Amino acid sequence: MALIRNNKPAPVETIDLSKVFVVRSYKKKRNTSDLHLPHLFFQELLATQKEEIKALQKVNIKIDQGEFVGLFGPNGSGKTTLLSILSGFTYPTEGKALIFGHDVKNEREKVMQLVNYIPGLLVGGVWIRPEMTARRNLLSVAEMFNIPKKRVDEALEAMGLERVAERRVGTFSSGMVARLLLAFGLLRETPIMLLDEPTTGISPETAADLLDHLRKLNRNGTTIIYATHRILEIEKLCSKVYILDKGRVIAQGSPQQLIRSIGKREAIQMRLLNFGDGVERALREMPGVERISIERENESTASVRLQVISSKEVLPRLIHTLVKAFDCRVESLKVEEPNLQDVYMYYAGRRGDV
Ligand SMILES: Nc1ncnc2c1ncn2[C@@H]1O[C@H](COP(=O)(O)OP(=O)(O)OP(=O)(O)O)[C@@H](O)[C@H]1O
Numbered sequence: 410m411a412l413i414r415n416n417k418p419a420p421v422e423t424i425d426l427s428k429v430f431v432v433r434s435y436k437k438k439r440n441t442s443d444l445h446l447p448h449l450f451f452q453e454l455l456a457t458q459k460e461e462i463k464a465l466q467k468v469n470i471k472i473d474q475g476e477f478v479g480l481f482g483p484n485g486s487g488k489t490t491l492l493s494i495l496s497g498f499t500y501p502t503e504g505k506a507l508i509f510g511h512d513v514k515n516e517r518e519k520v521m522q523l524v525n526y527i528p529g530l531l532v533g534g535v536w537i538r539p540e541m542t543a544r545r546n547l548l549s550v551a552e553m554f555n556i557p558k559k560r561v562d563e564a565l566e567a568m569g570l571e572r573v574a575e576r577r578v579g580t581f582s583s584g585m586v587a588r589l590l591l592a593f594g595l596l597r598e599t600p601i602m603l604l605d606e607p608t609t610g611i612s613p614e615t616a617a618d619l620l621d622h623l624r625k626l627n628r629n630g631t632t633i634i635y636a637t638h639r640i641l642e643i644e645k646l647c648s649k650v651y652i653l654d655k656g657r658v659i660a661q662g663s664p665q666q667l668i669r670s671i672g673k674r675e676a677i678q679m680r681l682l683n684f685g686d687g688v689e690r691a692l693r694e695m696p697g698v699e700r701i702s703i704e705r706e707n708e709s710t711a712s713v714r715l716q717v718i719s720s721k722e723v724l725p726r727l728i729h730t731l732v733k734a735f736d737c738r739v740e741s742l743k744v745e746e747p748n749l750q751d752v753y754m755y756y757a758g759r760r761g762d763v
Pocket residue numbers: 430431432462463464482483484485486487488489490491
C-alpha cells in the first residue's frame with residue numbers, strides 16, 4: 410500500500426545554521442601606554458587582531474505555512490543576522506537555510522522572489538524622491554517591478570498615509586518619511602515576509618495600523634517572521650516565538666507555553682531614584698530574588714525588574730532595604746504576572762536587558 414505523505418517543504422527551515430563574522434579589532438601592544446610617543450609612531454605600535462563574532466550558532470528552526478513567528482532577544486543576539494540570511498542577503502558560514510526547500514546559498518534568486526525583507530528603519534535603504542508625491546514615489550517602484558496599483562493604495566492605507574498621499578515627500582516630517590519607507594516595503598507580495606523592528610521610530614497609532622495590516626496579510630496565508638524587542642507586540646501577534654541569546658535559540662514555543670514553562674513566578678517592576686551600585690549589590694544578594702534586570706536611565710535613576718517566587722515574601726525586606734538602608738526613592742512599584750522578558754531572564758540565566 411502506498412504511503413501518502415505531505416512532502417511539501419516548510420516555508421522556512423534551518424539546519425545547524427551558523428554565522429561567524431570576522432572583524433578586525435585594534436589592540437595596543439603591551440608596554441606602550443606610558444611611552445608618550447608621537448601620534449604617528451604610536452599608530453604603528455597598534456596591532457590589528459582578527460576577532461570572530463559568532464552571530465548565530467547552530468540554529469534549528471522550522472516554520473509552517475501561515476505562522477506568525479516572533480524573534481525576541483537582546484541587542485546583538487542574532488535576530489537581524491538570521492533575517493538577513495533567510496532573505497538571501499547574507500550567506501551562512503555553516504549549516505543550511507531553506508525557503509520552501511530552496512537553499513539560500515545555491516538558489517538565491519528563487520529565495521529572493523519568495524521572501525520580502527523589510528529592514529528596520531535604522532537601516533533604511535530606499536531611495537525616495539522628495540520632489541514627487543508619496544503616491545507617485547510608490548507608483549514608480551510598483552511600475553518598475555510590475556506590482557499592481559492596488560498594492561500602492563493598500564500600502565498607503567496600512568501606513569496611514571492616504572490623507573497626505575498627494576503631498577510632495579520633501580514636505581514630510583521624519584515620522585511620515587518613516588511610514589513611507591515601510592509602505593515601500595509593503596508593496597511586494599510574497600509568501601514569506603520578514604520584518605526587523607518595523608515599529609521603531611513611528612507613533613503608536615501608526616504602529617497599530619501596521620500591525621493590523623500584517624495580521625490581515627497573515628490571515629490570507631502570508632508567513633511572517635517578526636523581530637522585535639517589544640514584548641506586547643509579540644504577545645499580541647505571534648503564534649510562536651524563538652528567543653535568541655548570543656546567537657543561540659534558548660527557548661521556543663507559543664508565548665503562553667513559554668510563560669507557563671517558567672513555572673509560578675512573579676515579577677516586581679520598579680522605577681527607582683537615588684539608585685547606585687550599593688543598591689544594585691543589595692538587590693542581587695537579596696534572598697527570594699531569583700533574577701534581576703536593571704536598565705539605568707542615568708546616574709541615579711533605574712528601571713528594575715526582579716523575578717521572584719513570591720512577592721509577598723520579598724516585598725517587606727525589599728522596601729526596607731531600598732528606603733531605610735539606601736534612601737532610595739521608589740517612584741513606582743508593580744507586581745506583575747511574568748512576561749516574555751521574564752522568560753528570557755529565566756532561560757538566559759543572567760541579567761535580562763532585552
Ligand atoms: N556585518 C557585520 N560585521 C560584523 N559583525 C556583525 C555584522 N552584523 C552583525 N554583526 C555582529 O553579529 C552579532 C549579532 O548581530 P545582529 O545585528 O544580528 O543582532 P540583533 O539581535 O539584530 O541586535 P539588535 O537588537 O541590536 O538589532 C553582533 O555581535 C553584531 O556585532
